[in-house]
Amino acid sequence: MIKNEFFIDYSRCIGCEACVQACGECDTHRGVSLIHLETIERRDSVQTAPQVCMHCEDPICAQVCPADAIKKTPDGVVQSSLKPRCIGCSNCVVSCPFGVPKYQIDVDQMMKCDMCYDRTSVGKKPMCATVCPSGALTFTTMQDIQRTRQGVPVNEWKFGAEVVHTKVYVMVPPEMTRVDIGLIQIQTTAAALPSDPYDVALMLES
Amino acid sequence: MWGLLATVSLIGGIYIGSRGLRDFDPALVSYAGATLFAAFGLAYRFSMWLRRPPTRLYWYRGWQIFTKRGSLGKNLAHLFEIFMSNFIFQRFIERRSHMRWTAHWFLAWGCLLAGAITFPLSFGWIHFETATSSQEIYRAFLFGIPVGQFPVHSVIAELAFNALDIAAMMVLIGVFTALWRRGRDHGAMAVQQFADDLMPLILLFAICVTGLFLTASTHLMHGLHYTFLSQLHAVTVIVTLVYLPFGKFFHIFQRPAQLGVDFYKRAGKEGEQAVCIRCGNEYGSRMQMDDMKRLQAALNIHYQLKDGSHYQDICPKCRRKNLALTQDSMWKTLVEKGEGS
Ligand code: SF4
Ligand code: SF4
Numbered sequence: 001m002i003k004n005e006f007f008i009d010y011s012r013c014i015g016c017e018a019c020v021q022a023c024g025e026c027d028t029h030r031g032v033s034l035i036h037l038e039t040i041e042r043r044d045s046v047q048t049a050p051q052v053c054m055h056c057e058d059p060i061c062a063q064v065c066p067a068d069a070i071k072k073t074p075d076g077v078v079q080s081s082l083k084p085r086c087i088g089c090s091n092c093v094v095s096c097p098f099g100v101p102k103y104q105i106d107v108d109q110m111m112k113c114d115m116c117y118d119r120t121s122v123g124k125k126p127m128c129a130t131v132c133p134s135g136a137l138t139f140t141t142m143q144d145i146q147r148t149r150q151g152v153p154v155n156e157w158k159f160g161a162e163v164v165h166t167k168v169y170v171m172v173p174p175e176m177t178r179v180d181i182g183l184i185q186i187q188t189t190a191a192a193l194p195s196d197p198y199d200v201a202l203m204l205e206s
Numbered sequence: 207m208w209g210l211l212a213t214v215s216l217i218g219g220i221y222i223g224s225r226g227l228r229d230f231d232p233a234l235v236s237y238a239g240a241t242l243f244a245a246f247g248l249a250y251r252f253s254m255w256l257r258r259p260p261t262r263l264y265w266y267r268g269w270q271i272f273t274k275r276g277s278l279g280k281n282l283a284h285l286f287e288i289f290m291s292n293f294i295f296q297r298f299i300e301r302r303s304h305m306r307w308t309a310h311w312f313l314a315w316g317c318l319l320a321g322a323i324t325f326p327l328s329f330g331w332i333h334f335e336t337a338t339s340s341q342e343i344y345r346a347f348l349f350g351i352p353v354g355q356f357p358v359h360s361v362i363a364e365l366a367f368n369a370l371d372i373a374a375m376m377v378l379i380g381v382f383t384a385l386w387r388r389g390r391d392h393g394a395m396a397v398q399q400f401a402d403d404l405m406p407l408i409l410l411f412a413i414c415v416t417g418l419f420l421t422a423s424t425h426l427m428h429g430l431h432y433t434f435l436s437q438l439h440a441v442t443v444i445v446t447l448v449y450l451p452f453g454k455f456f457h458i459f460q461r462p463a464q465l466g467v468d469f470y471k472r473a474g475k476e477g478e479q480a481v482c483i484r485c486g487n488e489y490g491s492r493m494q495m496d497d498m499k500r501l502q503a504a505l506n507i508h509y510q511l512k513d514g515s516h517y518q519d520i521c522p523k524c525r526r527k528n529l530a531l532t533q534d535s536m537w538k539t540l541v542e543k544g545e546g547s
Binding site for chain 2: 063066085098118
């Protein structure tokens with residue numbers, strides 16, 4: 001059987017929020033949207049980017065969890081916290097290199113993307129990738145992505161000295177094999193700009 | 207070592223509590239034996255669990271904050287409050303769904319009631335005798351000390367002798383509600399596993415049904431097949447006791463950690479807050495971020511960035527933005543090199 005993989009291409013995102021809506025329809029966490037959609041630098045651009053769980057090979061979220069509440073399925077999907085175990089400490093929230101888990105205050109638990117396990121475990125596409133109109137989130141075969149995109153998919157990341165391998169791929173320029181993360185500062189800080197009490201972008205940012 | 211210690215302590219407790227085994231009921235020896243095995247397994251697994259660096263961190267921090275000088279009184283009051291809400295009423299489960307809460311509440315309290323009766327009984331810590339003066343009076347003993355008496359035909363007697371049936375009915379309500387939910391909720395169906403999620407329900411169901419059969423055999427069928435049924439019931443209980451440390455039931459012993467985390471979070475809120483080095487916003491307690499750095503060092507996670515900053519000092523939101531910007535900058539570098547299309 002040809003295997004589908006998940007590919008993320010931040011630069012294709014048009015900020016339509018279809019993924020945000022679709023995520024809330026997922027049966028494993030109905031009514032709660034877990035995907036992140038960030039506006040990158042609201043004052044300067046309309047750039048947005050989605051973030052799903054990258055399903056790390058050796059998930060840091062699980063390593064730092066005191067309750068042993070985060071488990072990986074045999075097919076490499078890192079599940080949301082096990083409800084009887086999660087004690088809501090947020091270690092995973094503040095340690096995940098991709099900023100994925102969400103602490104849900106009402107139920108005192110962490111919840112995160114589980115790649116729509118109810119769907120992907122039976123061969124269907126995840127909700128977000130099904131509705132994404134721009135291909136920022138794509139669930140398809142390796143051959144298909146190589147045929148249709150300029151970039152190449154990679155799944156190796158470096159955060160400082162920490163190398164992380166993920167099940168989800170990101171599209172990068174050809175010949176690159178890894179994403180090296182350094183801190184990219186905010187270009188225009190609020191302090192550098194004249195204060196404007198009606199600056200909606202700034203209000204939304206904070 | 208902790209496993210052995212727990213087993214030896216329990217043997218000591220049984221010996222002393224049953225007054226040198228004088229009150230020990232030999233018919234219940236298999237239950238006591240399985241409980242000893244469960245105690246060993248539980249203590250062993252608990253000690254292994256505590257050896258994990260993140261668990262150990264919260265264990266020490268939780269106790270440290272709880273017993274901090276000058277705050278003990280306040281902490282005890284808060285402990286009572288969260289104990290009532292999280293343990294007695296299990297409100298956090300209710301907020302997930304009413305059906306899940308109904309199932310869990312009946313299962314939990316049915317099991318606790320049954321456990322509160324059967325463990326002391328099988329250890330010989332409580333026993334009942336008819337009074338020497340009258341066959342119509344029952345006397346209850348705790349650790350060999352008489353603690354009360356009641357007429358055989360009274361409401362108290364009915365409750366006392368049918369308490370296990372009441373517990374079984376509670377557990378059965380819980381089992382059926384849980385099965386109903388698990389059979390209809392597509393999300394639960396996708397992630398549930400037989401050994402972890404269904405097996406415990408099947409075991410509890412088996413205990414309850416065989417237990418209720420014993421009552422039925424006694425009261426309705428003149429003791430028909432009583433010996434066989436009691437052996438069958440013993441098998442179901444023993445299998446569950448043996449399963450206790452390894453399966454889902456272990457969460458009963460793990461869960462109180464939530465109380466420690468509650469104290470940790472409160473102390474974190476009252477203390478200094480961590481500020482993101484990218485956006486300048488607060489995103490958690492300084493204490494937790496510092497603890498995370500120590501924890502990551504213990505786990506061989508190396509988040510120090512090339513520019514000397516630490517990835518832990520960037521808030522999750524900025525991490526996500528940073529990822530997209532990094533991808534951008536990769537394409538930008540390519541374009542600047544003149545290699546892009
Ligand atoms: S991306 Fe974050 S939440 Fe997802 S598996 Fe990796 S560490 Fe865990
Ligand atoms: S919030 Fe839950 S899943 Fe996350 S680290 Fe804490 S206990 Fe584990």
